[in-house]
Each structure stands twice: as structure tokens, then as C-alpha cells.
Amino acid sequence: xxxxxxxxxxxxxxxxxxxxSFGPSSGPWDSFCVVRCSLAGETAVVELKRNPTRTVxxxxxxxxxxxxxxxxxxxxxxTQNVAATVEQANALHAAGAGVVRIAVDSxxxxxxxxxxxxxxxANLAIDLQENYRLALDVAPYVDKLxxxxxxxxxxxxxxxxxxxVRFIAGVAEEHDCALRVGVxxxxxxxxxxxxxxxxxxxxxxxxxxxxHCELLDAIGFTRYAVSLKDSDPQKVIxxxxxxxxxxxxxxxxxxxxxxxxxxxxxIKTRIAFEQLISRGIGDxxxxxxxxxxxxxxxxxxxxHAILADIxxxxxxxxxxxxxxxxxxISCPSCSRVENEAFIELAKQVKEMTxxxxxHAITIAVMGCRVNGPGETDDADLGLWCGPTHVNLKRRSAxxxxxxxxxxLPKLREELDKIIGGRA
Numbered sequence: 448x449x450x451x452x453x454x455x456x457x458x459x460x461x462x463x464x465x466x467x468s469f470g471p472s473s474g475p476w477d478s479f480c481v482v483r484c485s486l487a488g489e490t491a492v493v494e495l496k497r498n499p500t501r502t503v504x505x506x507x508x509x510x511x512x513x514x515x516x517x518x519x520x521x522x523x524x525x526t527q528n529v530a531a532t533v534e535q536a537n538a539l540h541a542a543g544a545g546v547v548r549i550a551v552d553s554x555x556x557x558x559x560x561x562x563x564x565x566x567x568x569a570n571l572a573i574d575l576q577e578n579y580r581l582a583l584d585v586a587p588y589v590d591k592l593x594x595x596x597x598x599x600x601x602x603x604x605x606x607x608x609x610x611x612v613r614f615i616a617g618v619a620e621e622h623d624c625a626l627r628v629g630v631x632x633x634x635x636x637x638x639x640x641x642x643x644x645x646x647x648x649x650x651x652x653x654x655x656x657x658x659h660c661e662l663l664d665a666i667g668f669t670r671y672a673v674s675l676k677d678s679d680p681q682k683v684i685x686x687x688x689x690x691x692x693x694x695x696x697x698x699x700x701x702x703x704x705x706x707x708x709x710x711x712x713x714i715k716t717r718i719a720f721e722q723l724i725s726r727g728i729g730d731x732x733x734x735x736x737x738x739x740x741x742x743x744x745x746x747x748x749x750x751h752a753i754l755a756d757i758x759x760x761x762x763x764x765x766x767x768x769x770x771x772x773x774x775x776i777s778c779p780s781c782s783r784v785e786n787e788a789f790i791e792l793a794k795q796v797k798e799m800t801x802x803x804x805x806h807a808i809t810i811a812v813m814g815c816r817v818n819g820p821g822e823t824d825d826a827d828l829g830l831w832c833g834p835t836h837v838n839l840k841r842r843s844a845x846x847x848x849x850x851x852x853x854x855l856p857k858l859r860e861e862l863d864k865i866i867g868g869r870a
Contacts, residue, residue, distance in 0.1 A: 498691055498699075499696065500730055501697070501698065503672055505590050507570055508546070514730070518545055518751055518754070519731055520744075521548040522536055522781065526556040526560075531740075538743065539569065539744055543751060546590070546591065548572040549563070550574040550576060550783055551576065551585055552578075553578075557581050561588050570590045571590055571591070572592070573591070586621070587622050591625040596628060596659055597631065600638070609662055627672045627673070628656060628672070629676070629700075631676050631677075632652060632677040632678070633821035634821050639651045653686055653689055657693060660697055671697070672697065672698040675687055676704040678705040680716070680718040684719050687699055699731075700731040702716070703719050704778070705777055708737045708794065708797060712736045713734060716749070720753050721753075724754075732754070733750065737777040737778065737779055773808055775800065776809065786833070792812065796810060796830070808862065808865055809825075809827050810858075811825075813830065820838075828841055830858065837849055837850075837851060837854040839858065
């Protein structure tokens with residue numbers, strides 16, 4: 448059978464052994480596939496159709512429209528370090544990345560794109576972060592622009608978000624770029640969140656994605672994909688299913704944000720991918736892992752392995768993620784990380800907290816000040832890393848900033864308080 452040990456069975460019939468043959472195309476998960484499942488001596492043949500999404504071209508590849516699912520990753524180098532960024536982009540491309548994403552936070556980052564473009568054949572996507580106007584500087588050198596609706600209100604806060612999206616779409620149209628509307632659980636526009644119940648984290652994400660689709664459609668720009676990401680695989684499954692029900696025509700990029708270190712991060716991601724792709728949902732994927740820079744191609748290898756297992760029927764339907772044990776989430780690292788000690792800290796947190804493995808507690812370790820403050824709000828304990836200090840939180844409450852050398856004892860102290868309070 449192969450696949451990842453511990454994951455037998457089928458997304459069609461739990462416990463079944465399945466094999467699949469494909470439709471007219473040769474790549475895995477093209478327009479349809481046929482699944483043959485054997486359960487208790489009976490054989491069932493099921494045809495699984497992918498959502499009829501529109502085709503979106505990203506440089507030399509196309510997604511949606513029955514094209515093979517593409518694996519993506521993101522550079523973790525400092526973008527201004529052209530040599531290092533080119534080296535990593537080429538390593539990811541060589542590993543089979545259909546798209547390589549690069550973060551751009553400043554004019555200096557943007558200025559590096561021309562040289563980066565000259566040094567790599569990879570299809571490049573740019574993460575615009577908070578300054579949407581940087582689209583104009585980077586678009587001539589890339590194939591896709593990604594913006595986060597929840598970040599648009601930061602820059603020029605009095606300007607309507609609709610004007611900012613029109614600007615980005617206009618730049619993309621002029622320079623032959625695709626767009627991705629990237630909605631993240633921890634950075635939804637506060638004005639949008641206020642319209643939903645406090646415990647409803649998916650409603651604001653879904654509403655944000657849909658209204659951006661409506662605007663892009665209205666202005667005649669349809670060369671876009673959408674992503675809706677959370678660190679909880681079950682929420683990723685739910686919000687993407689809900690989106691696909693309303694907009695089955697829009698290509699979806701799948702991922703579990705801050706999935707963490709392998710093998711845990713791979714397993715969390717696999718849970719979401721199996722459920723969604725087995726339902727025909729998903730056109731590109733990323734496995735976000737907290738690994739050292741030199742190991743970033745492991746994200747592509749993991750994505751390909753998961754896709755191959757799903758295509759071969761080596762899958763299992765996971766109905767309940769079941770956070771009945773310690774859950775450590777951590778971001779995959781990128782150029783926004785201001786201290787490389789973050790990756791080692793994530794490993795140390797996992798090792799130090801092993802004694803609490805039987806407690807349903809979530810600890811989040813985030814690498815930067817862009818997403819860290821918001822994306823640790825839902826964790827029992829959250830750490831987001833700055834250049835010299837690590838900020839510790841309990842849910843949304845700030846507990847203080849501590850040096851990298853002092854944070855682990857303080858984290859243990861707070862963890863023990865939570866465990867003691869539940870005894």
C-alpha cells in the first residue's frame with residue numbers, strides 16, 4: 448500500500464482499500480478519476496469529479512480547469528539577499544514547485560525582484576503584505592500577486608479597500624499577472640469580524656473572500672484564485688467546503704497555516720487535503736513546515752507525497768481532528784522572520800512541553816510581528832518572535848516580552864498554571 452504509516456483506508460469508505468484509475472489526462476487529479484474500493488469483499492466504483500473551476504495561468508503553468516494540482520512553497524530568505532533568495536527559489540523549483548512565493552515588505556525588497564527574476568526560471572508569486580502599492584514595483588518581474596484582504600486597511604487606512612483592490616488588479620492586468628486573494632484566520636479585517644459572533648472565526652473569512660471575488664468579477668478581472676487558511680485542519684476543511692459550495696468556479700489554493708514541524712505538520716495538512724481533494728476541491732497546495740532554510744524543499748516533497756497517496760487511494764476520512772492532546776502550531780518561516788533563532792525555539796518548545804502531551808492545550812509559536820500578534824490570539828499560549836525578544840500571550844492577553852534565553856522557563860510556568868487550573 449505505501450503512504451504515510453498509520454493512515455490506511457479510504458476517503459470514500461473508512462477502512463477500505465482503494466485504488467484509482469484516471470480520466471483522459473495523465474497527471475494525478477485531473478478532470479476526474481475513478482476509485483475502486485473493496486470493503487468486506489464488495490467492490491464499489493466511484494467517479495470523483497473535481498470542481499469545475501476556471502483556468503488561471505501563472506507563468507508557465509495553469510491551475511484549475513482540470514489541470515494537475517500544483518505544489519507551492521515560499522522562500523524563507525531575506526528578499527534583499529538576492530543570491531540566497533535565488534538559490535532557494537531554484538532549489539524549490541528543482542524539487543517540483545509549480546509556484547515559488549516571495550515576501551515583499553519594503554521598497555528595498557521590491558528593488559531586488561529584477562535580479563531575482565533574472566536568476567531563476569521559477570514561476571514567482573509575490574506576497575504584498577501591507578503596502579498594496581508595492582504591486583507596481585514588483586509586477587514586471589513576477590507571475591502572480593498575492594494580497595491579504597485583512598492587511599489592506601493598514602496602509603492608507605482612510606482609502607476604501609475597493610480602490611486598493613482595483614489598483615492591484617489593474618497592475619496585474621497590465622503586467623500579465625494572476626492574483627491570489629489570501630484570507631488568513633488571524634488577520635481578518637477587524638471591521639469584518641465585528642459583524643459576526645465572537646466565536647465564529649469562519650464567517651468573517653468566508654464573507655471576506657466572497658466580497659473580494661464579487662469585486663474582481665465586477666471589474667472584469669477573473670484571473671484569480673482564493674485561499675482560506677487556518678491552523679486547525681477541521682476549520683480549513685469547513686471554510687473551503689463552504690466557499691466551494693458558493694463559488695465552485697474559483698480555483699482554490701489549499702494549506703494549513705502554521706502547521707508546524709514534521710511529522711506533525713505533515714499529518715495536520717494531510718487531514719485537510721484528504722477531505723478536500725477527495726471531494727474535488729483544491730487546485731494548488733502548500734505544506735507549511737517549520738524547517739531550516741536548507742530543508743525548505745521538503746515542503747514540496749511532502750506535498751507531492753500526499754497528492755500521490757490521495758491519487759492512489761491511500762487515504763482515510765478523518766471526521767474529527769480531536770484536539771484531546773497537546774497541539775503545537777508554528778509558522779513555516781519566511782523572509783519576515785527577524786531572528787533565525789525562531790526555528791530552534793520552535794523545536795525547543797516541542798521538546799520542553801512533551802510532559803504535557805496528554806493535555807488538550809494549544810501552543811502557537813510565530814516567527815514575525817506581521818502575523819504573529821493576531822494569529823496567536825486563539826492559542827492557549829502564544830509566542831511571537833521579534834529581533835531580540837519573544838512576546839508571550841495567554842489567548843489575546845499579553846504576558847510580557849522575554850529574551851530568547853528566558854522564554855522557555857516562563858512558558859513552562861504558564862503551561863503549568865493552565866494544567867493546574869484544569870486539575
